[in-house]
Amino acid sequence: MTPAKTHLDASTNRSHSELDLDGKDEQDHVEITSRARLAVEPALKLSGVSKRWRRSRTPVLDEIDLELLSGSATWIGGRNGAGKTTLLRIAAGIITPDAGESRARGLSPERDRRAYQTEVGFLSTGNTGLYARLTVRQHLRYQSRLNLLTTNEAEQAIEREFRRFRLAEIDGRRVDRLSMGQRQRLRLAMTMLREPTVLLLDEPRNSLDDEGVAMLLDVIARTAARGGAIVWCSPADETTGMDFDRQLIVENGSLVPA
Numbered sequence: 194m195t196p197a198k199t200h201l202d203a204s205t206n207r208s209h210s211e212l213d214l215d216g217k218d219e220q221d222h223v224e225i226t227s228r229a230r231l232a233v234e235p236a237l238k239l240s241g242v243s244k245r246w247r248r249s250r251t252p253v254l255d256e257i258d259l260e261l262l263s264g265s266a267t268w269i270g271g272r273n274g275a276g277k278t279t280l281l282r283i284a285a286g287i288i289t290p291d292a293g294e295s296r297a298r299g300l301s302p303e304r305d306r307r308a309y310q311t312e313v314g315f316l317s318t319g320n321t322g323l324y325a326r327l328t329v330r331q332h333l334r335y336q337s338r339l340n341l342l343t344t345n346e347a348e349q350a351i352e353r354e355f356r357r358f359r360l361a362e363i364d365g366r367r368v369d370r371l372s373m374g375q376r377q378r379l380r381l382a383m384t385m386l387r388e389p390t391v392l393l394l395d396e397p398r399n400s401l402d403d404e405g406v407a408m409l410l411d412v413i414a415r416t417a418a419r420g421g422a423i424v425w426c427s428p429a430d431e432t433t434g435m436d437f438d439r440q441l442i443v444e445n446g447s448l449v450p451a
Contacts, residue, residue, distance in 0.1 A: 234296070235263075235298075236297070237391045239284060239296075240258055241257070242258075243255055243291050244276070253276040254443075254446055255447060256447075258448070262422065264418070266423040266435070266436075267438060268425050269448070270427060270441070270442050277395070277426040289303075297309050298390065311340075311389070320373070320376060322380060323379070323380065326369065329368070333354065336383040337351065340386055350388075360378065360382060376400070377397075381408070389421070391421065391424075392412075392416050392422070392423045397409055398431065398433065410434060
């Protein structure tokens, strides 16, 4: 997978005082300009990240350093309990490390929380984040509110993900009446609503058939093509179906080449 080249528009060199825009147009321009400047930063950078659980004598993560470039895909493996999920949850800004820091496009999950969450999409392992009595579309609308999308943005994003993961065939069904593979496709669609530039996937192949895996790989390829970065965590013996730029293992609190 070839890292995508980053293009900065000449307008990023202009100061805000030079902008002759009002209201929402000015806000939109500032946001675009800010994101263009951030594009020169690594997609994701973990520096000296350490985490120790309260009753553990040894840290689950010990001064982890990880830098993801735009357009790259990284696989991270390790035995159960090695710290893969903890690493992803710190990178997603869900939990705070005891030491070190995480940055997505230069943004901090504490100081720039809203912008950080816009950049990062996290698919947790298992079957979490779903509500038995809500339908497929209701889940996507609920997630779009959590993502602070406007009504128009939400409807466009929902229709895009319906096509991408072929959800029309299960539209209107409650989640408790879906197969595990259908639920996983829905969870992937929810993760992609904002089209994040950093995609953190914890065992994303779970329960997917060949068709579902093809949809997943297509989303990963599209994310990398637009300059995003992907982390895929899974057991070492799992067949992923794709090539990675790097393969790493969490072992004894450290991140080492596979």
